[in-house]
Amino acid sequence: MRDAVADLVRDGDTVAIEGFTHLICFAAGHEIIRQRKRDLTLARMTPDVIYDQMIAGGVREQADLLAGSATPASDRCTRSDAASRTTIRSRSRSRSTRTSAWSAATWPARSNLPFFPIRSYYESDIPTVNPKIVPMTVAVRRRDRGLRRPAAAPRRRDRPRATRRRERRRADLGLARLPEGGGVRRGAGHRRRARRSWRNR
Amino acid sequence: MIPGVVVDAVVEEPFACHPSFAQGYYDRDNAFYLEWDRIARDPGDARGLARRNGSTTWRRTPSTVEKWGAAHWDALRPGDAMSGQVNYGRYA
Numbered sequence: 001m002r003d004a005v006a007d008l009v010r011d012g013d014t015v016a017i018e019g020f021t022h023l024i025c026f027a028a029g030h031e032i033i034r035q036r037k038r039d040l041t042l043a044r045m046t047p048d049v050i051y052d053q054m055i056a057g058g059v060r061e062q063a064d065l066l067a068g069s070a071t072p073a074s075d076r077c078t079r080s081d082a083a084s085r086t087t088i089r090s091r092s093r094s095r096s097t098r099t100s101a102w103s104a105a106t107w108p109a110r111s112n113l114p115f116f117p118i119r120s121y122y123e124s125d126i127p128t129v130n131p132k133i134v135p136m137t138v139a140v141r142r143r144d145r146g147l148r149r150p151a152a153a154p155r156r157r158d159r160p161r162a163t164r165r166r167e168r169r170r171a172d173l174g175l176a177r178l179p180e181g182g183g184v185r186r187g188a189g190h191r192r193r194a195r196r197s198w199r200n201r
Numbered sequence: 202m203i204p205g206v207v208v209d210a211v212v213e214e215p216f217a218c219h220p221s222f223a224q225g226y227y228d229r230d231n232a233f234y235l236e237w238d239r240i241a242r243d244p245g246d247a248r249g250l251a252r253r254n255g256s257t258t259w260r261r262t263p264s265t266v267e268k269w270g271a272a273h274w275d276a277l278r279p280g281d282a283m284s285g286q287v288n289y290g291r292y293a
Contacts, residue, residue, distance in 0.1 A: 027212075
């Protein structure tokens with residue numbers, strides 16, 4: 001453990017010691033304290049005693065923790081954070097996030113991508129307190145166009161619903177273009193149904 | 202299963218997850234978690250303890266495992282609950 005931490009953890013790194021109640025590697029956290037690593041960003045899906053201890057051990061510059069989780073361990077971190085506020089608050093900043101956003105943040109890091117799109121913060125206040133969440137416009141996302149759609153596709157299609165959904169998702173990811181007309185057979189019937197209701201998709 | 206390309210180091214560390222637990226090897230040390238609640242209320246105490254953790258007290262080398270005492274680990278050790286045998290079939 002001593003060699004692994006010495007080789008792999010440098011001051012200023014972002015460190016994730018995971019484990020959901022089970023298999024939380026305290027030995028790694030303690031070794032990091034012992035080697036007096038500094039200015040780490042501590043990342044974890046759920047707060048736990050291990051990060052309380054690392055915060056108390058003075059290794060962190062900030063913590064990326066998933067707050068408000070339903071685990072019994074979460075309140076201890078909160079309590080310990082209250083303790084740490086009195087002593088090391090000036091050096092510590094915590095940024096809360098959500099499980100889905102957490103995944104969205106760690107996938108690109110592991111896959112060497114610059115970002116990962118996520119919808120769950122849409123129209124919430126969370127982006128105002130976390131500058132890392134940036135709104136973006138997805139070119140083709142029929143669902144997101146919502147009420148502003150002037151007219152919607154008719155019920156009658158030339159391919160099954162599952163196929164259309166797959167094509168739409170691939171288009172959303174930029175992997176493919178929607179077929180001409182969105183896979184919709186255009187004609188008099190379409191125009192009539194579209195006029196009747198934009199919900200008629 | 203974890204692919205080797207994403208692994209940089211594998212460490213043998215007995216009781217590495219204590220006071221968390223490792224299924225089948227040792228149970229969660231709930232008494233410790235409750236104790237940490239008490240410690241964390243006093244930041245001076247928490248910081249001192251964390252530093253002591255960082256030096257010697259909780260170092261999970263075999264010698265520390267001895268220091269905590271066999272009775273401590275025995276109390277956390279679960280009974281056996283082996284899985285049954287699985288017949289994968291023998292193919293030529």
